[in-house]
Amino acid sequence: MAIRGEFSSRIGFILAAAGSAVGLGNIWGFPTQVASNGGAAFVLVYLLLAFALAYPVLMAELVIGRAHRANMVDSLGKITSNPLGRLTGLCGCVTVSLILAFYAIVGGWMIAYFAESLTRPVASAALNEWFTSYSLSSNLVFCALFLSLTSYIVLGGVKAGIERWSVRLMPTLFILMLALIVYVSFQPGASEGWAAYLVPDFSRVLNPDLLIDAMGQAFFSMSLGVGTMLVYGSYMSKKEDLPSIGAAVALVDIGVAIIAGMLIIPAMYVALNNGIEIFAANGELIAGDQLIFTVLPALFDTIGPVGLIVSIVFFALMVIAAVTSSISMLEVPVAYLSESRNLPRRQSVLIVALTIFAASALIIFNFSTLFGLVITLTTKYSQPLLGFALCIFAGWVWKRNDILAELKLSTPDMEHRLFWRIWPWYVKFVCPLVILIMFFRSVV
Numbered sequence: 001m002a003i004r005g006e007f008s009s010r011i012g013f014i015l016a017a018a019g020s021a022v023g024l025g026n027i028w029g030f031p032t033q034v035a036s037n038g039g040a041a042f043v044l045v046y047l048l049l050a051f052a053l054a055y056p057v058l059m060a061e062l063v064i065g066r067a068h069r070a071n072m073v074d075s076l077g078k079i080t081s082n083p084l085g086r087l088t089g090l091c092g093c094v095t096v097s098l099i100l101a102f103y104a105i106v107g108g109w110m111i112a113y114f115a116e117s118l119t120r121p122v123a124s125a126a127l128n129e130w131f132t133s134y135s136l137s138s139n140l141v142f143c144a145l146f147l148s149l150t151s152y153i154v155l156g157g158v159k160a161g162i163e164r165w166s167v168r169l170m171p172t173l174f175i176l177m178l179a180l181i182v183y184v185s186f187q188p189g190a191s192e193g194w195a196a197y198l199v200p201d202f203s204r205v206l207n208p209d210l211l212i213d214a215m216g217q218a219f220f221s222m223s224l225g226v227g228t229m230l231v232y233g234s235y236m237s238k239k240e241d242l243p244s245i246g247a248a249v250a251l252v253d254i255g256v257a258i259i260a261g262m263l264i265i266p267a268m269y270v271a272l273n274n275g276i277e278i279f280a281a282n283g284e285l286i287a288g289d290q291l292i293f294t295v296l297p298a299l300f301d302t303i304g305p306v307g308l309i310v311s312i313v314f315f316a317l318m319v320i321a322a323v324t325s326s327i328s329m330l331e332v333p334v335a336y337l338s339e340s341r342n343l344p345r346r347q348s349v350l351i352v353a354l355t356i357f358a359a360s361a362l363i364i365f366n367f368s369t370l371f372g373l374v375i376t377l378t379t380k381y382s383q384p385l386l387g388f389a390l391c392i393f394a395g396w397v398w399k400r401n402d403i404l405a406e407l408k409l410s411t412p413d414m415e416h417r418l419f420w421r422i423w424p425w426y427v428k429f430v431c432p433l434v435i436l437i438m439f440f441r442s443v444v
């Protein structure tokens, strides 16, 4: 059996796991949700769910991974001899591969927009127009480029690939984002954006749809249910204090989402100030792909030569955010394949990346039917159900004493910590119940 990799430092682990968490979900998804869900009301609910629901599930994944030092399938297989354990792991591998299949298409668009901004202002075009102006083959090429970049990093292994690149890319991401925020904040119109972002519409706080959107967003954003955190946890040193490292990862993820809102919403109001339409027909702020591909490029276009630089920086930010997440997704099936078949990493990366590219190509050729369907199946159904299953394994199936023994390796006084007094009950009763209620509410 090949020797398993391990992160070499605490900061390396935190940046890699935060890199997985911080992705298009934070910079694109979160501001979009805020825009269409009553501003700060959504932010408040999101904060509550991220801390009270997503963080405990994140901890379950990290502990399961670190205790078993194995990929998702084998780790769950070690918790229970019931075939459901391994089956859940396999579902996780399939789900994450499908997420990567659509994520790589979007990552390809980001590379395309980045490359285009290097030479001229990017066209403000609705996504379907983009699809016709950039031919199918461009979609395939940019998607392949994104997957190649991801594969190149994962090929390097845990320390020399994932950790090394996360340590370089994450600080770059923070710097680019701060530079953009400073720029946008000084533009006319930004202050109205701040007000729209920070003043909550409390009448919407208890709206069930808002709660469901916030839960989905928190799960996607913290990369839960699909094994990325479990596999990264399996490469973490036994010396590290898990609850505080998990808290650091959650905080970075939540922090970046909130900061992204401070960038995107004010940028929309700067666009409004420049005569660009930012409201949809229903009076809500324009959200989703239209925001990224229509409103923002139009804004970059109206701010003259500086717009070119802003556009380059913005799309570079998107590419970096997407790549640090995609490497964590690719690692899940790659770890499973290399460990279960004893294959060299190079071979596993090649097989998995080609399979995922085939799935992406299938989506590209049937874009109007498959793109939305795959997103819904994976993020609305699979992710919450897998999150639920992981809570059941951590809370009901795995022996409490074994979990405690694992946590005590780094923190001998764990029994007396507040975390241990709350978390086991939380992951046993509260999380599964809340996830189930919200899941059924969202599908019926």
Ligand code: LEU
Pocket: 020, 021, 022, 023, 024, 025, 026, 099, 220, 221, 222, 223, 224, 226, 228, 325, 326, 328, 329
């Ligand atoms: N957390 C990532 C994001 O926000 C996605 C995850 C499935 C890796 O984009």
